[in-house]
Amino acid sequence: MGHTGPMATDLPLLTGSGPQDTDLCCAPIVRQAMSADSAVTLAAKFKAIGDPTRLRLLSLVAAHDGAEACVCDLTEPVALSQPTVSHHLKVLVDAGLLTRSKRGTWSFYALVPGALDDLADLLRTPVTA
């Protein structure tokens, strides 16, 4: 390994795709180098909330009455067209952050319980670090 770095530590850096069971429940990012697979999975969720509109939609849905809202309640606050809002909501649903329940003519979106908290746990630095 022609690597003349300052400190050749030779840690097991998991460059490949190790079997490592890093699901979405208990693998703090800063604790150990994460595998490429779990990085893709996790990044997809962060990318979903990495857009101002989607972050706002998430907040609007959570703060709405009954912790749910239909598309018609959201287009005006974010000042975007209905197709655009529907698109963003679909991204959030696909990311596992929102649920969609159709009642009558309306589609109601609500937070997936614990989804954001799971992400928060992964970001948090372990106290023993």
Added chain:
Amino acid sequence: MGHTGPMATDLPLLTGSGPQDTDLCCAPIVRQAMSADSAVTLAAKFKAIGDPTRLRLLSLVAAHDGAEACVCDLTEPVALSQPTVSHHLKVLVDAGLLTRSKRGTWSFYALVPGALDDLADLLRTPVTA
């Protein structure tokens, strides 16, 4: 307000840019509808970690010896070119998640203390919700 939605709740949804002091310290997303400004600021940080490579770099830096790493330590694990790694590291620095300290020929990157925890706090659902 020609809005015949199912439940006209008329919450103060903050569509404009209210003065609201939603800094990066104490404003849970799901507690109250966030302003457009804070959404942009916050989304920028989440977008920074919304990429598999950057998420991995963050983890690699944190898990490295001394909680810091130079570019030469990171190119091999992520299997990307040096310019690409430098680019991603710059994005993370600009997002306020990494620090760069140049010592000799090497640039050492380290986690900004508490930066990830601050993001985690914003994602967490208040217990009283």
Added chain:
DNA sequence: CCCATGCATTGACATCCGTCGATGAAACGC
């Protein structure tokens, strides 16, 4: 029955983003 409402989907377009090779600058060893 027909029309109005709410919403998802499609297609299109401009922009952004991740990636690389090439280049240049700073620092170190000889």
Added chain:
DNA sequence: GCGTTTCATCGACGGATGTCAATGCATGGG
């Protein structure tokens, strides 16, 4: 001084992304 190493920056390219107007599909009311 000169070559080597480390790294940032630049320019370019293909693919992804956010946005909209137009369309289609349900659902519900008259």
